[in-house]
Amino acid sequence: MRASLTSWSATGERWRVLARLVVAAAFLWAGGLHVTHPFALAQSIRPYHLVGSTSAVAISRILPSLEIVIGLALACGWKQRGATLVALILLAVFTVALVQAWVRGIDLRCGCFTSSGSRPLVASVRDVLLMALAACSNRPRTTGSPLNGPPPGPPMSTDGAASKAGAEQVGTVAP
Amino acid sequence: MREARPLPPPSSRRVSGLVHTLRDAAVLVALGLLLAAAVGMARAAWSHLPAIRHASGRVGVAVPDEAAAAIPTITVALAEHDASVWWIDARSPDAFAHAHIPGAVNCPADLGDAALERIVGLWSPERLIVVYCDSAACDASRMLAEQLRRDLGSDRIRVLDGGWEAWLAAHPRQPSSPGGP
Numbered sequence: 001m002r003a004s005l006t007s008w009s010a011t012g013e014r015w016r017v018l019a020r021l022v023v024a025a026a027f028l029w030a031g032g033l034h035v036t037h038p039f040a041l042a043q044s045i046r047p048y049h050l051v052g053s054t055s056a057v058a059i060s061r062i063l064p065s066l067e068i069v070i071g072l073a074l075a076c077g078w079k080q081r082g083a084t085l086v087a088l089i090l091l092a093v094f095t096v097a098l099v100q101a102w103v104r105g106i107d108l109r110c111g112c113f114t115s116s117g118s119r120p121l122v123a124s125v126r127d128v129l130l131m132a133l134a135a136c137s138n139r140p141r142t143t144g145s146p147l148n149g150p151p152p153g154p155p156m157s158t159d160g161a162a163s164k165a166g167a168e169q170v171g172t173v174a175p
Numbered sequence: 176m177r178e179a180r181p182l183p184p185p186s187s188r189r190v191s192g193l194v195h196t197l198r199d200a201a202v203l204v205a206l207g208l209l210l211a212a213a214v215g216m217a218r219a220a221w222s223h224l225p226a227i228r229h230a231s232g233r234v235g236v237a238v239p240d241e242a243a244a245a246i247p248t249i250t251v252a253l254a255e256h257d258a259s260v261w262w263i264d265a266r267s268p269d270a271f272a273h274a275h276i277p278g279a280v281n282c283p284a285d286l287g288d289a290a291l292e293r294i295v296g297l298w299s300p301e302r303l304i305v306v307y308c309d310s311a312a313c314d315a316s317r318m319l320a321e322q323l324r325r326d327l328g329s330d331r332i333r334v335l336d337g338g339w340e341a342w343l344a345a346h347p348r349q350p351s352s353p354g355g356p
Contacts, residue, residue, distance in 0.1 A: 082199025
């Protein structure tokens, strides 16, 4: 029974890592494309009719770099919860922009990954899926993993003292 | 042997975890802004370091010969038959103010990102950009066209064959437009 639970948890952990890597790849891909053609991104932002040209240019200068940083952080598992939070916020903003364009009947291409891009509805569905993957990749830990740190429980050192991380999870902290 | 003490209540731990997450997010956003600033400075350096002065006295940006040669040209006659043409004048503001092709926008090549911002605010992807400078001998139009193709990611960019001199030759009696956008 214990072996099957461990196997189930390990499988879940693998799926979470995979989900995180998929979101990371999407952000790195988009950021890498946009950082080389920032003004193409500005051009794709303008048809949304949400910001002016000056703001579109400013966004096109900042967004690709932010996407790259978030993608790298997710890929490496560094500051994972913070990276997931920023990724979720960005994806939510993208989705709202796409849905409002679709509702208003604006004929545009999303410009998310290429200059041609997808239709707003398709792109918003893709963004929702990425949001789901990002959310799933960061569920509370149940087992240890090289990327997520030690498993919960009382990790005991050889001299019997609990580590700070383990102690927090079992109800005690080192002074 | 350290003495263990009780863990704070779950609500306190949740707040602590949220603060930790927000702090991490702020760090990542700050790193993103730093990277954006670095990329912007690198772009500015790329645009301005290889500045050269042309025989006409204009300042432009040096690009490799093979890259410049890859920009397609278009004749005055062909350009005028295309209703989607958008003229971009790569000459100096003084020359533009004196005379220019009707409807053209002045974007001197040495303005760098400022010129591009102006173009981004006015251009739509379906329009064919035709860049021109003084004559076939000047390089400013090719340099600006190369920069536009790289930064806009568009292939709908041409260089006017013969430049402003060719347009004047094709319209010997038509007065050119002073002023403009």
